[in-house]
Amino acid sequence: MERTTLDLWVGMFVVAGIAALVMLAMKVGNLGTYNVSDTYQVHAYFSNIGGLKPKASIRSAGVLVGRVTSISLDTERYEADVVMSIDKRYPFPKDTFANILTSGLLGEQYIGLVPGGDTAMLKNGDLMKQTQSAMVLEDLISKFMYSKASEAAK
Amino acid sequence: MMGVVNTIRAIGHRIINAVWRIGVASRFFFLTLLYSGNSFRRFHLIIKELFSSGVMSLIIIVVAGLFVGMVLGLQGYETLKRYGSESALGVMVALGLVRELGPVMAALLFASRAGSAMTAEIGLMKATEQISAMEMMAVNPIARIVAPRFWAGVISMPLLAALFSAVGIFGGYLVGVVQIGVDAGSFWSQMQAAVDFREDIMNGMIKSLVFGVVVTVIALFEGFDAPPTAEGVSGATTRTVVTSSLAILMLDFVLTAIMFRGA
Numbered sequence: 001m002e003r004t005t006l007d008l009w010v011g012m013f014v015v016a017g018i019a020a021l022v023m024l025a026m027k028v029g030n031l032g033t034y035n036v037s038d039t040y041q042v043h044a045y046f047s048n049i050g051g052l053k054p055k056a057s058i059r060s061a062g063v064l065v066g067r068v069t070s071i072s073l074d075t076e077r078y079e080a081d082v083v084m085s086i087d088k089r090y091p092f093p094k095d096t097f098a099n100i101l102t103s104g105l106l107g108e109q110y111i112g113l114v115p116g117g118d119t120a121m122l123k124n125g126d127l128m129k130q131t132q133s134a135m136v137l138e139d140l141i142s143k144f145m146y147s148k149a150s151e152a153a154k
Numbered sequence: 155m156m157g158v159v160n161t162i163r164a165i166g167h168r169i170i171n172a173v174w175r176i177g178v179a180s181r182f183f184f185l186t187l188l189y190s191g192n193s194f195r196r197f198h199l200i201i202k203e204l205f206s207s208g209v210m211s212l213i214i215i216v217v218a219g220l221f222v223g224m225v226l227g228l229q230g231y232e233t234l235k236r237y238g239s240e241s242a243l244g245v246m247v248a249l250g251l252v253r254e255l256g257p258v259m260a261a262l263l264f265a266s267r268a269g270s271a272m273t274a275e276i277g278l279m280k281a282t283e284q285i286s287a288m289e290m291m292a293v294n295p296i297a298r299i300v301a302p303r304f305w306a307g308v309i310s311m312p313l314l315a316a317l318f319s320a321v322g323i324f325g326g327y328l329v330g331v332v333q334i335g336v337d338a339g340s341f342w343s344q345m346q347a348a349v350d351f352r353e354d355i356m357n358g359m360i361k362s363l364v365f366g367v368v369v370t371v372i373a374l375f376e377g378f379d380a381p382p383t384a385e386g387v388s389g390a391t392t393r394t395v396v397t398s399s400l401a402i403l404m405l406d407f408v409l410t411a412i413m414f415r416g417a
Contacts, residue, residue: 006201017314020313
């Protein structure tokens with residue numbers, strides 16, 4: 001088959017397009033930074049998750065260690081059942097504390113893990129028993145108003 | 155009284171005509187798919203069309219992408235500055251380009267750069283009776299002329315959209331980081347945290363694939379359906395650009411509603 005300059009141009013075009021796609025995937029997207037395969041799954045119940053969404057990040061000491069996989073309402077306890085995938089490289093003790101936190105004042109919500117002192121580590125499918133729900137701004141404001149009102153009554 | 159009747163008659167005629175054309179266009183699309191096998195066996199025809207529709211659109215795509223990205227960087231910075239969140243500039247530029255502007259702008263440019271050329275070329279072939287000559291020689295014009303152009307358009311559209319987005323993000327980087335001085339680390343890292351490969355980039359690529367199919371089918375059909383006169387070809391070229399631009403924007407809304415709702 002004879003080669004022409006036309007083939008060269010078309011080849012360059014296709015290579016440039018695919019290179020752009022790879023660059024988007026690696027540099028712009030999260031394909032280069034986060035590997036889904038090597039994770040273990042952990043459950044936690046929260047009485048209020050606030051604005052937490054699936055795929056929200058899970059951080060410990062500020063380091064990204066995993067992502068929220070799914071959120072559903074458990075109708076036996078009427079609490080939110082949050083499933084988290086945590087990177088296998090980071091084992092956590094059984095009594096790890098899971099808090100729902102907010103990055104910045106108006107930022108998105110994430111789960112912060114504070115490790116406890118247990119020697120046994122969390123395994124796939126385990127339950128994190130100690131959790132702290134999201135802070136809801138309305139609750140905070142109403143608490144503040146009540147305390148102000150009772151101060152004024154004194 | 156007669157005026158009203160004539161108006162209603164004219165409206166009805168136009169509607170029936172439009173439905174008729176949609177039917178013929180659908181049949182044309184299926185015939186194109188049916189005869190594509192032949193054009194894959196003679197791949198050099200597709201290569202030739204890839205050159206004239208894909209490679210020749212490169213310059214307009216790259217330049218437009220760079221400037222769209224630069225404008226996004228500038229405008230995004232001015233808005234985000236008010237909330238003290240300039241570091242989210244990368245997220246804004248990347249999501250805007252990958253989800254919407256990349257596929258849509260690339261498709262609009264492709265429709266006016268390559269789509270109009272396809273219509274004019276095929277329309278002129280018809281006007282100079284080259285298509286009738288082919289049929290006379292028992293060469294199927296859909297297999298020989300239409301199918302290679304169709305596949306060239308479908309292949310080059312996602313590649314052009316990816317290039318547009320990549321160059322646009324670079325443009326946003328140039329204005330945001332190099333010129334204004336947003337922190338480069340947070341520009342890239344927040345972008346990587348927010349842009350999901352499957353959810354954002356792949357959905358954008360699916361969008362541009364759909365646009366590629368729609369634009370090339372409209373362009374080829376208008377060319378094939380053009381009245382074989384100079385006026386007919388020019389009218390068909392105009393209709394290609396108008397119809398495909400509207401189709402892109404409307405389809406974009408539908409696809410966005412399907413893909414990104416609830417995300």
